[in-house]
Amino acid sequence: MYKKLAVVILMLTGCSSTAQQHPPFQKAADKSSAPVLNRQVSKSVPPKQIGPYRASSISGEYGGYVDLQRFIDNMVLKHGFSRDYLNGLFSQAKRKQWTLDYLHKSDQAAKTRAKPAPGGWTRYRAKFLDKLHINSGVSFWMKHSETLRRAEDKYGVPAEYILGILGVETSYGGYIGNHRIIDALTTLAFDYKRRGDYFRGELENFLIMAGKEGFDPSKPVGSFAGAMGLGQFMPTSFLKWAVDFNGNGRKDLWSPEDAIGSVANYFAQHGWQSGQPVVTPAKLNGAQAHALETGVNHQYTLPQFKQAGVIPARHCQCEGPLHLVLLRKSIGDDYWIGHPNFYVITRYNQSSYYAMAVHDLAMAIKSRYRKTQMVSR
Numbered sequence: 001m002y003k004k005l006a007v008v009i010l011m012l013t014g015c016s017s018t019a020q021q022h023p024p025f026q027k028a029a030d031k032s033s034a035p036v037l038n039r040q041v042s043k044s045v046p047p048k049q050i051g052p053y054r055a056s057s058i059s060g061e062y063g064g065y066v067d068l069q070r071f072i073d074n075m076v077l078k079h080g081f082s083r084d085y086l087n088g089l090f091s092q093a094k095r096k097q098w099t100l101d102y103l104h105k106s107d108q109a110a111k112t113r114a115k116p117a118p119g120g121w122t123r124y125r126a127k128f129l130d131k132l133h134i135n136s137g138v139s140f141w142m143k144h145s146e147t148l149r150r151a152e153d154k155y156g157v158p159a160e161y162i163l164g165i166l167g168v169e170t171s172y173g174g175y176i177g178n179h180r181i182i183d184a185l186t187t188l189a190f191d192y193k194r195r196g197d198y199f200r201g202e203l204e205n206f207l208i209m210a211g212k213e214g215f216d217p218s219k220p221v222g223s224f225a226g227a228m229g230l231g232q233f234m235p236t237s238f239l240k241w242a243v244d245f246n247g248n249g250r251k252d253l254w255s256p257e258d259a260i261g262s263v264a265n266y267f268a269q270h271g272w273q274s275g276q277p278v279v280t281p282a283k284l285n286g287a288q289a290h291a292l293e294t295g296v297n298h299q300y301t302l303p304q305f306k307q308a309g310v311i312p313a314r315h316c317q318c319e320g321p322l323h324l325v326l327l328r329k330s331i332g333d334d335y336w337i338g339h340p341n342f343y344v345i346t347r348y349n350q351s352s353y354y355a356m357a358v359h360d361l362a363m364a365i366k367s368r369y370r371k372t373q374m375v376s377r
Helices: 005-012 066-079 083-091 097-112 120-126 131-143 145-155 159-170 181-191 193-213 235-241 256-269 302-308 340-346 352-376
Strands: 279-284 310-312 323-328 333-338
Touching: 066 083, 066 181, 066 193, 097 181, 120 323, 120 352, 131 145, 131 159, 131 352, 145 159, 145 256, 159 256, 159 352, 181 193, 193 235, 235 256, 302 310, 310 333, 323 340, 323 352, 333 352, 340 352
Parallel strands: none
Antiparallel strands: 279 310, 279 333, 323 333
């Protein structure tokens, strides 16, 4: 697919601490990287069912799908949807063969993937640390400075890290994907067996989301995996963490204001610590240090690091669980200590490369923004 595809793949497949090649995501993301959520949603208020969809049975590309019929039965019984409405809606859903072919190739490659290849970080970083991402991030900050300030005040998440997410995910809304969400989720829910349960849950919550927000579920577009808006939230993430940050009574992830607030809320709810570091460069002394497991799935304390020969290259506030981050450059490797805030970024996408790209882009945008502000005074 397109440039941001790896973000979604990593979020969907429970990726390792290294990034995969890509053609929006987490959160993905898978996501997997998407967090495990409680998908139970109350049906105390009957769902709105927007759109001209009525049929006595499912026709089209998904006619005859027994699993889809069972899904509809569940939506009727659990949430009070009209059977005729859902029959009509799914009668116009399209099967995305490209998506299935791509995921099949990705799954096969994952089975044979070894340790991160030399130069992988250099190539991955270059996709996001360019003039377009940095300058567009500064422009977005200047345009939405008041909203970013409010988000930082309310949630404790610095503006630059919100921008880092929006920049890596969709280039600040420059490319949010062109797949109809209903097609993407229906395809993955009923034709992608390996993650069918996950995507049926996302499809369920997408329909609930459409009902709550009052839109036609056939209209929104996003990533091939069903991720939406500037921050590429999956439907379950939307229901749990999206916020109405502009106060217009709707949660709209295609709105910059709501996207800013929702990303900040996501970080806050996953444990972001205001004023605390994200990463600290590290030096490794000896074979024991190089033998330590890297990535966010492995936790250490500072005494454990020092005993093994992992030394912070500068003074750091090293409280809390720490992680050893390996970045494989074209020439040599870099090691960093990941703090709890680094781990929070990986809740958006489990790849260490992804989290470091967000961090580096955030720092670059912040530096350029400050220079711009100084010149304008």
